[in-house]
Amino acid sequence: MARYYSHRSNLKQVAWLYIRLAPPYIRASRDLRRLESISLSPAFAGFDELLRGLAHIRAFGMEKRYQNSFYAKVDKFQSFDHCYWLVNCWLRWRYDCLGSVIVLLSTLFALWMKVRDGSTAIVIVQAGVFAEASRQLVRVAAQLELDFNSVERVIEYLDIPQEAPAIIEDHRPPAFWPSNSGKLVVENLSVKYAPALPAVLRNLSFSIEPSEKIGVVGRTGSGKSTLAMSLLRIIEPVGGRIIIDGIDISTIGLEDLRKRITIVSQDVSLFSGTLRSNLDPMEEHSPEECTEVMKRCHLDSVIVHKENDRNALLNMPVNQGSLSGGERQLVALSRAILRGTNVIIMDEATSQIDAQLDENIQKTIREELGGAIVITIAHRLKTIIDYDRILVLDDGEIAEFGTPKELLNKDGGVFKEMKTESDSDFSGEDDETHSVIGTLPPLPITFSTSLATTTNVLTSSILYLSTETRNGK
Structure with missing residues (x-):
């Protein structure tokens, strides 16, 4: 034991x-x-x-x-x-x-x-x-x-702060909201990215009439994109409210809000699929409507070289790398027009499109979205110079708000100063180009000049132009 x-x-x-x-x-x-x-x-x-x-x-x-x-x-x-x-x-x-x-x-x-x-x-x-x-x-x-x-x-x-509910059953907007006769009113809007940070937008108050086209301009960091995100409640305001067609958007669900407002950003994301699946993800429109809106937005003429048959263009495979930045923006614009909402926000939506095509796009917007409120954020002042009114932001506050004619005639105005700087930049580039080109030696090209000689002269001229430009001439 x-x-x-x-x-x-x-x-x-x-x-x-x-x-x-x-x-x-x-x-x-x-x-x-x-x-x-x-x-x-x-x-x-x-x-x-x-x-x-x-x-x-x-x-x-x-x-x-x-x-x-x-x-x-x-x-x-x-x-x-x-x-x-x-x-x-x-x-x-x-x-x-x-x-x-x-x-x-x-x-x-x-x-x-x-x-x-x-x-x-x-x-x-x-x-x-x-x-x-x-x-x-x-x-x-x-x-x-x-x-x-x-x-x-x-x-x-x-523990990450959650967004507001997608749908609030007790506060659902009517099926026709927002109507083409509704106003957009912003009252004392203040927005912060974090509680400890200073306000990006401070006490903004303005109203947009039905079917009005508003341009939003300002220097970098003035709060233009923040205003666009506030309209979609991507960033919740710390003060004030936004009323669209008589309804405070903070009282409705995010899904009800974002399905009724269209935004076209400068960084467009595309789904892997076909061109039609990106234009009409929910398949709510016919192929004829999709083809027509592509034609109105000049999308078919830009990428028709990739498909000989325009009818086959809708079935063209699309992914993030198959289209250029400008082509992606045209797809987003076509998608916005196809949705047909009465409030459209364009945040640098044509920044990667050349000036001539941008002018045609603006003409299409005026024709196709005549009954909708269009808010366009742009650095290129020519894009919004013919809009109904222009909102000028400066350091999160409204510096000016009026018609283009009123702002251009205002002595010492911010918009007038921006327009002058924009014109001087373009004229300065033109003067520099003309001065450099003026120093080029004359091209001795005649009908008897051989192709090889012409090519050598052109190459020498281009190299000369590059050297003079680097030397600051």
Whole structure:
């Protein structure tokens, strides 16, 4: 009996060692796994940015810099991962030693107690099973702790401030809202990007009449794009309100609001699919309507070279890289006109389109959207010079608001100053071009001049022009 109690005491000591080793391992592995997951996210994000900007990186010869940056992120992740597996090896080696001790003690106990051979074999096997079960128990407990890292990250996303409800059943707008006879009123609108930051828009108040075309201009950082996002409640105001056709937009759901307002941004995102699926994602219009709106927006004439048959143009495969920036903006404009909403916001929607095509697009907007409120944010003043009124923002406040004629005739006005600067920039470029071209040697091209001679003269002139331009002439 004394031998039995002695062996039992030894097993208790071994069990205490199992319990003693487990908590430090669980704490260390949990923290290492957390650091590993945190350091892995920048590596994936950096690799994604590398793929998206690969053309620019190669153009500026920055491959080595971004490669070293990516390697540094991977090395940081691998350092935590390496430590995590070292901790695992640390625990496994100690538990193997404890398992061997248990088997040894059980064997010695069986021999000491003169147990039969069959019973001794069972004791040894069960001792090994006990050691392995103890190790698996600790492994499962540690894995449970590690899995709570994922729960912790999910909780972080749950703590992110959520948008307003998509639909508020008690405050749904009428089916015809906003009508073509409704006004857009902004009253004391103030907007902040964060509570601790200064206001980007401060006490804006203005009204837009039905079917009016409004141009919004201002210098960089004046709050033009912020105003557009406020109309869609992408940014919630900290003060004031926006009323469209008699309804305060803060009282309705976001889905009801954003389905009734169309925005065309300067950075257009396209869906992978066909041209028609991007023009009419919900398939609410016929192919004839889609073709007609493409023609009105001059989209068919711009990309018809990619498809000989204009009817097949609707089925042309489209993805993010298949169209240029200007072509994507034309697709977005076509989509906006096809939707036919009564409030349309255009945020630099023609910034990547040449001036002549921009003029044709503005003519199409006046014809096709005559009954809608159109708010156009533009840096190119020629785009909005014939609009009904122009809103000039300066440092988040309304500097001027009136018709183009009134603003151009206002002495010392902000819009007049911007127009003068715009005209001087264009005239300055023209004068510089004419001065450089005037210094070019005359081209000795006659009907008897050979093609090779003409090509050499043109090449020399172009090189001369490039050299003079670099020298500041």
